[in-house]
Amino acid sequence: MPFENIIVETRGQVGLITLNRPKALNALCAALIRELGQALDTFEADAEIGAIVLTGSEKAFAAGADIKEMASKSYMDAYLEDFITNGWERVTKCRKPVIAAVAGYALGGGCEMAMMCDFILAADTAKFGQPEITIGTIPGAGGTQRLTRAVGKSKAMEMVLTGRMMDAAEAERAGLVSRIVPAADLLDETIKVAERIASMSRPIVYMAKEAVNAAFETTLAQGVHLERRLFQSAFATEDQKEGMAAFSEKRSPAFKNR
Ligand code: HXC
Numbered sequence: 001m002p003f004e005n006i007i008v009e010t011r012g013q014v015g016l017i018t019l020n021r022p023k024a025l026n027a028l029c030a031a032l033i034r035e036l037g038q039a040l041d042t043f044e045a046d047a048e049i050g051a052i053v054l055t056g057s058e059k060a061f062a063a064g065a066d067i068k069e070m071a072s073k074s075y076m077d078a079y080l081e082d083f084i085t086n087g088w089e090r091v092t093k094c095r096k097p098v099i100a101a102v103a104g105y106a107l108g109g110g111c112e113m114a115m116m117c118d119f120i121l122a123a124d125t126a127k128f129g130q131p132e133i134t135i136g137t138i139p140g141a142g143g144t145q146r147l148t149r150a151v152g153k154s155k156a157m158e159m160v161l162t163g164r165m166m167d168a169a170e171a172e173r174a175g176l177v178s179r180i181v182p183a184a185d186l187l188d189e190t191i192k193v194a195e196r197i198a199s200m201s202r203p204i205v206y207m208a209k210e211a212v213n214a215a216f217e218t219t220l221a222q223g224v225h226l227e228r229r230l231f232q233s234a235f236a237t238e239d240q241k242e243g244m245a246a247f248s249e250k251r252s253p254a255f256k257n258r
Helices: 030-045 075-080 085-093 109-116 131-135 143-151 153-162 168-174 183-199 202-217 220-234 238-248
Strands: 006-011 014-019 051-055 060-062 098-102 105-107 119-123 127-129 179-181
Touching (some): 006 030, 014 183, 030 085, 051 183, 060 098, 109 127, 179 183, 202 220
Parallel strands (some): 051 098, 060 105, 105 127, 119 179
16 A cells, blocks of 8 residues: 555554654644555554554654644634544544554654554654644644553653653653663664563454453443453354463463454
8 A cells, every 4th residue: 555654564564653754843734644554554453463562763763743734724724623532532443452552753643643552662763742832722532541551640740731741761761651672773673662561362352452442431439341252252162272381381382362
């Protein structure tokens, strides 16, 4: 499929999407968001793909929503197109795990897009921020909510009110990213992690992801209840039988995604 704003490739069982508007530091324009949605639809429908990696360039994962495209919108434009529901949240609807590999700037909508992924691996060059306040607006793609849940109220409030950026070390300390890797190794390391996930049983991966995500949407009691039911339903899979038999027989499991 020809794309203008992203590069879409596969690496074994991993779907790789690279944001590719180098002249605009991967600013997330409407066309890019549309293409991203199409690429995610394709990978979700492809039985060979078990995990997806979303990345940008060395300099920027994405420096935000496209300010030049947004600048002249009226309230009625924003309201009628339901800016930004339209397309932006596609990544949160994926059943396959989506890993953000972030180097350089992840600002505004770029930070929000990374936070919509299931987890973030950061290069030591990564910088996260919600600088919307410096251009007279506020985060609009979940930043005030997901950043607060990830790093707590104090740090999120300071970042959203001042536009201050966090470097990779601070982001790791605060729990925004799962870990930091040297910039030169970021993509290889992220693909390795994605390949490991893709090698697990597909239905069990879906269950695990659904259960962890429930922690953000439910009470503790509801989340634990869902986890228990999903855990129990894992016993209905062939892959649970295979995984536990393989352990006893001291061999690697051969999952069938059943
Ligand atoms: C459009 C952008 C852009 C953006 C950078 N560019 N960010 N274009 N939208 N978000 C463009 C610049 O205009 C410039 O193009 C080129 O990319 C290189 O950027 P420079 O500013 O020259 O680079 P540098 O000096 O290295 O500074 C990097 C930077 C700065 C610190 C990241 O670009 C910056 O502050 N960008 C804006 C960050 C921001 O405010 N993001 C939040 C956006 S609001 P030209 O053609 O001029 O050379 C948002 C709301 C989300 O995301 C809500 C949900 C939709």
